[in-house]
Amino acid sequence: MKIDPKNGLAQLLFGMKTNDVVAQLGLPNRQFQDEDGNTIYLYDSHKLRLTFYADEDFRLGYAITSHADATLLGHAIIGEPITKILEALPFSSWETEEFDSVTNYFNESNWLTLQVEYGQVIRVEIGALIDEVSDVFIWRFKG
Known part of the structure; x- marks a missing residue:
């Protein structure tokens, strides 16, 4: 599963709606609403959690994988x-946040988080970018 900073992951592009994702991956194993009213899809075999933002017409805006x-x-x-990983990636700026046994490495320019436990990456989170001038999401999916 290819994680493509600023764009999405695998065949999924930021800005897709739920029906676009279902056309690619099929129905999720589980779906629910979070406390903000966003729709969350969970795909067990892909070890994938997708967030569709309620205030953005339920467009795919965030993805988490541990595949x-x-x-x-x-x-x-x-x-x-x-x-x-940090040596291999071309990103130079990382903010770190530690809690319990986990450390998050966040790269704001790519809206990318690497979650680490015991020195190894256990999870990757990636989000759609926001245009700094217009303050709106940059949707990669044009469908």
Whole structure:
């Protein structure tokens, strides 16, 4: 599963609606509404959590995966040492946040979070970008 910063992951592009995603992946194993009214789809076999933003006409705006086959810019990511990943990626600016046994590495310019436990990446989160001038989401899906 290719993680494509600023665009989406695999065949999913930021801006797709639920019916577009279902056409690609089929029905989710589970779906629910979060506290903000967003629709969340969970796909077990893809180890994938997708968020469709309620205030953006339920467009895909955020994705989380822990799938073993996930790649980021050609690098295997899940289960890899964070030191190896940080050296391999071209991103230089990372904010870190620690809680309990987990450390999050966040790169704002790509809206990318690498979640690390015991020195290894366990999860990747990626979100749609917001245009700095117009303050609106940059939707990659034009359908």
